[in-house]
Every structure is written in structure tokens, then in C-alpha cells.
Amino acid sequence: MKVQEDKVTEEDIRCIREAVAKRQPVDFYCYTLTLEQKQRFQNLLNVFLEACNESFLFNCLSYCLFELLDNASKANAKRIFFREQHLNINDQSDYENGMRNFKENLSDNTKHYKDELEAGMLQVHLELSADDGISLSVSNNTKITEAEYKRIQEKIEKTKGYNNVADAFADIDQTEGSGLGIITVVIMLRKLGLTATSLRFNITEKETVATIEISKHMLADLTDLETL
Numbered sequence: 001m002k003v004q005e006d007k008v009t010e011e012d013i014r015c016i017r018e019a020v021a022k023r024q025p026v027d028f029y030c031y032t033l034t035l036e037q038k039q040r041f042q043n044l045l046n047v048f049l050e051a052c053n054e055s056f057l058f059n060c061l062s063y064c065l066f067e068l069l070d071n072a073s074k075a076n077a078k079r080i081f082f083r084e085q086h087l088n089i090n091d092q093s094d095y096e097n098g099m100r101n102f103k104e105n106l107s108d109n110t111k112h113y114k115d116e117l118e119a120g121m122l123q124v125h126l127e128l129s130a131d132d133g134i135s136l137s138v139s140n141n142t143k144i145t146e147a148e149y150k151r152i153q154e155k156i157e158k159t160k161g162y163n164n165v166a167d168a169f170a171d172i173d174q175t176e177g178s179g180l181g182i183i184t185v186v187i188m189l190r191k192l193g194l195t196a197t198s199l200r201f202n203i204t205e206k207e208t209v210a211t212i213e214i215s216k217h218m219l220a221d222l223t224d225l226e227t228l
């Protein structure tokens with residue numbers, strides 16, 4: 001379903017509860033990810049977790065969701081920017097040159113990117129599923145480059161040496177903005193007692209999908225910890 005309104009609707013709630021009851025995934029998408037839309041996605045997550053009787057996960061997962069949505073939206077916009085600047089996103093030199101101006105260009109031309117994202121059918125999806133555990137997947141319909149995927153894996157690997165987000169600042173990759181998004185997601189999952197393996201990426205020719213998956217037995221362990 002397309003995310004159009006700022007608030008969760010009764011139809012949204014009905015669809016989520018029905019999907020949880022039937023153990024089927026439910027999907028929401030948008031083109032331009034405004035702050036209001038990100039907040040609505042988080043509200044949808046809240047309804048989903050309530051339907052799963054796992055509301056205690058909301059604070060952690062909502063933060064992770066916010067980061068994954070932001071990454072997916074910027075990835076789509078980045079493709080437009082590189083195309084318009086006649087830069088090859090798969091070329092390391094072009095990539096570094098483009099990223100120096102991308103963030104500022106995106107902030108200064110929000111209307112332009114909104115129009116181009118819709119014209120190019122570049123979407124950000126949130127899929128929620130409660131089949132044998134719970135999972136939330138954020139996808140965008142552009143393929144991540146090998147260099148971008150390598151940077152993600154490097155950041156995940158580095159989190160093994162961090163106790164908190166403050167420890168990560170020394171390793172910020174300035175070409176990607178703050179560089180803390182994926183690192184923070186992994187650290188937040190660790191606070192729940194999960195590992196980096198709970199976050200996985202699936203890359204095809206048409207899309208990039210980031211999924212946080214918590215199995216049924218992991219949920220049972222987390223619930224036990226919550227009640228202690």
C-alpha cells in the first residue's frame with residue numbers, strides 16, 4: 001500500500017492485524033521519504049508489534065527502521081544525482097567526486113528529487129512479517145554497487161570492537177555522510193541481545209533489501225529477559 005497520509009489509518013491497522021493473524025507479510029511503500037512519512041512507517045511498526053504482542057521491541061526496532069529507511073531513500077536519490085551529473089556510480093573516482101556534493105544537492109533540491117523519484121518509479125518499501133518470528137525489511141528498487149556493499153560489510157565488521165555509538169566516531173566515513181547508520185543499527189540490535197547476523201542484505205539486479213529478522217526462539221529468549 002502506498003504511504004500517502006501522515007497518520008496511520010484504520011485500513012492500515014486492519015491490514016496489519018489481518019496479516020499477523022494469517023502469518024502473511026504486509027507491504028507499504030512511498031517515493032519521497034519525508035520526516036512525516038518516516039514517522040508514519042514507525043507508527044505502522046508500532047501497530048505491527050502490538051499485534052504480535054512484542055511491543056517491548058519498539059524503541060530499538062523503530063530506531064533501526066528509521067536508519068534503514070533513510071539509507072534506502074538516499075540510495076534511490078543518489079542514482080538520480082549521479083545520472084544527472086554524468087558520473088559513473090561504479091567508478092571509484094567518480095563516486096568519491098559525486099559524494100562530496102550529493103548531500104547538499106539533495107537538501108537544496110527536494111522538490112526536484114520528489115518529481116524525479118516518482119517519474120522513475122523509485123520506491124522505498126517496508127515489509128512486515130510475523131511468520132515463525134518477526135521480520136522487517138526495507139527495500140529500494142536500485143541495486144547497490146559492489147563498493148557500497150563492501151563499505152557496509154566493513155562497518156558491520158568494525159562494530160565488533162565498539163561498546164557503544166561513541167566508540168564509532170573515529171571510523172566515520174565522511175564520503176557517506178555521518179557513516180553511523182548501519183553501525184548504530186548493529187549496536188542497537190546488540191543491546192537486545194542479538195548479533196549482526198540478525199541484519200542481512202539481499203541484492204538483486206533490481207533491488208537492495210535490508211532485513212532485520214528475529215526468530216521465534218530468539219523472541220522467546222528476549223521476552224524472558226524483558227520479564228526479569
